[in-house]
Amino acid sequence: MNTSKRHPVPTPVVKAFCIALLFVNAGAAYFMTTYNAEIDRTMIGNILNTDQREMLQIWHPKLLLQILLLAVLPSLFIARAEITKPRWFIRLGSIILVLVALIAWAYATAFTWLWFDKHAPRLGGRVLPWSYIANTARYFNQAALAGRSQTLLPDATFLAPVPTGQKDIVVLVIGEASRAQDYAYYGYGRDTNPFTKNTGLVAFPAGQSCATYTIGSVACILTHEGSAASDRTGFEPLNSYLTRFGVQTIFRTNNFGEPPIKVDEYTRAADIVAGCKGSDCPAPEYDEALVWGLTDELTKSTANRIFVTLHEAGSHGPSYWRKYPPAFEEFKPVCDTVEVATCSHESLVNAYDNSIRYTDYVNAKLIEALKAVPNARVAMIYVSDHGQSLGENGLYLHGAPNAVAPQTQRLVPFLVWMSDSFQAAHGVTAQSILREETKPHDFPFHSIMGAFGMRSAIYKPEYDIFAKPVQ
Template identity: 40%
Template sequence: MFTLKNNFKILPFILIISCLNFLFFHIPFFNFVFENINYKSLSGFFVITSLVVLMILLNAFVFFLLLFLSQRIGKFILVLFFLFNSIAFYFVSTYGIIIDESMIGNVLNTNYEESSSYFSLKLVLYLIFLGVLPSYLIVKSKIESVSLKQFSILSSLTLLSALFLVFVNASNWLWIDKNSKKLGGLAMPWSYVVNTSLFYIHQHKKNEKEILLPDAKIKDNEKAIVVLIIGESARRQNFSLYGYSKNTNPLLSKTQNLFHFDANSSATYTTAGVKSILDHKETNDLYEILPNYLYRNDVEVIWRTTNWGEPPVHVKNYQNKKYLQANCKEDYCGYDEVLLNGLKEQVLASKKNKILIVLHTSTSHGPSYYKKYPVQFEHFTPVCKSVELSNCSKVELINAYDNSIVYTDYILYKTIESLKQLNSYKSTMLFVSDHGESLGENNLYMHGIPMSIAPKEQYEIPFIVWVSDASKMKVKKMDNLSQYHVFHSVLHFLNIESPIYKEDMNIFEYK
């Protein structure tokens, strides 16, 4: 009988480890394959069988190579694979995510507060049984070394077998290529290993210093304020302004001079979504974003945030959650309403005529939607109070999310009421979400699915605008908007002349 005190021959050992890796972490991978191929047909059966064998063989080859080069380093890397695999598998199976490059960016830009909200007993159990226990086996096993000749023969046979399977599946390459993004995002550990490498390669290629835009000119001395509120995970279909059956906008629905547009986000995760709202055009380059551009051109810019993931913001008045809460003594200080605390006074203290205020909220970020609003905004019950969203009923999950929209409605309304009191300024409020949110549709939760395959729930967003009577502005009749309309609309409202301004991307016009 085998005990950890026995020596393992290297070939049986790597086959066992590769098979464990396959059995433990690839249920979502093959669920996708079975859902998208006719597995009852001969060709479908052959594809599935080939994928199983290929996955085991290729992983075994990599594991073999690592252990041959150095058993100590090889074991260490294998332990990391199983630990990270167990965590990745939890999120893939629990929230239906795909681990592509954009998801890696989302993960790497997550702070402690957000990451801790995902903690659950289920995650601990996954980590222990699928990560720690196999890692113990790997560390304690004694593995016999092989000669270079044996390694070369075994490696060559493995690669030749893999190449043979690839060759005989030539007729199925089109299907595999078509679904490569999802297949690659579900294959452990290569989903996060490859995409983490790609993320850092692309980050390195980006401009280290932002590209400055052409200088702008303020054309008049009229006092004007724009409040840009960046929503978090706010999906359009749950706003009653857009026809949702539940009254999630009891205050905005009664507000005069309010307009709403259909809009689509350019991404399904925060960092890219926020960048798009602040950029002058669709680009992967690091151009000067709206607040930096206006601040450099003598506009008063106030940035307040309870969130994270924005591009570098270079303004004097940058106030994060910690700063805002330290200067707040009200009951609402633990929620997004803290963004409005003392804001009117800060505006009145400004010596400049043109003001841009950016409020970056976190109101509808999951999975703990019920923690994002004060108890008096719990209009819909019962609510989901589990971070494992699939454990909640559909009604509970949607109720918790809808309550966060009711709270968003209140924050927007309160912002508008504050602007009305600043009657010496012409003013407007724009609310645009960074992306949408999945709430169990097609067994998907939250956001982050690649845009090429993302469901509409993750990119259909609200674009809500209010203008003051004093502004003498009206909003154009426009169809579907993008996040890039924000930049040019703000320039127009503040009457700022710029070579990069595009009139067709502006939503305002004079009455």
């Protein structure tokens, strides 16, 4: 084997790959500029599922010109280029040099990180060739996940039928980036919980979230494995389980990241308020939209067991000031830029606290809406998916690995509300359900089963906060 440094290395595979990328890039760039499209996972799905005849309609002479300029000409250059193999230490040196330069550049431009973080979901669809390579992989991964056979949970029974003319309603609110530290309920120096103060809402001690990112925590909340679950758990999630055993399931969302679920009704906030006609309709970007029309829907439902999940936008960063209506700007001045590192810590905390206070308002609205449903025994659980960093120790947002994540990203509130009729039916009170220690992501699954009087082999009574304490 000759490895002398000037010996041309035949690399037809690498060259063919680069040339193929050039051609796809040229076509993709044309598609993006002409149709103002982003090549995200959904778009790849559209392209792969599009009828061939429809694809032909995209052809235009301009596309040929673009392919000639952006693909054919540079391909000629690549095809003719002579590639030499340098000595190993030159190669190693180059790799180290490039890595050091990249890291130095990343740190020199650290002020742009938050901008990238905010726009990351949309940037991926605009960067070639990343957009179609990563999103094609994501498309097939998603298809594989959706097609993967789920392990069904064991058959379940109900302890007793719902009395005639009554309804059992259980509501799970999944909050977003709502850290316990900024709750008045947990001793915060500011009144961030004025709206639920007199509603009978029970604040359990703050507890540790499963993960510090939405997908991991939501998967965990919705599986019977709780904190022992992985974010790719193959077990049937709570919503699907309840649907399969005859509970009417409603999922209202202003967020993303839940596992594949089977529910009777899945609605995004914008579609919920689309039906609202009048001057006091909530804007779809605010979480109050999730509660709109709920009393009416629950009252009209003919089901006697109903499970509602609300997945909030909560305090998703970094634009906290956009998470609440202007009238809720209680703490001022607020940081109103996504470049949060340029804001004073105080103004960032102000904006964040306003979003926490607004979440408290939404909880109060929800309790009001649930109280207005006639003849219903209602329980509501609010839990956040994870906490948030607001610049403490130089950290912002969330997503730190559990091993090093600060408590601000892990400690979440766990709040419970029960109607009087629910308390009577279950023989519990606000005081009797309280625990010394909260497992915020283990409790919901088993407590919701408990609230419906549902039992099966996977039910863990120790995690059911509504179970009567053993005498």
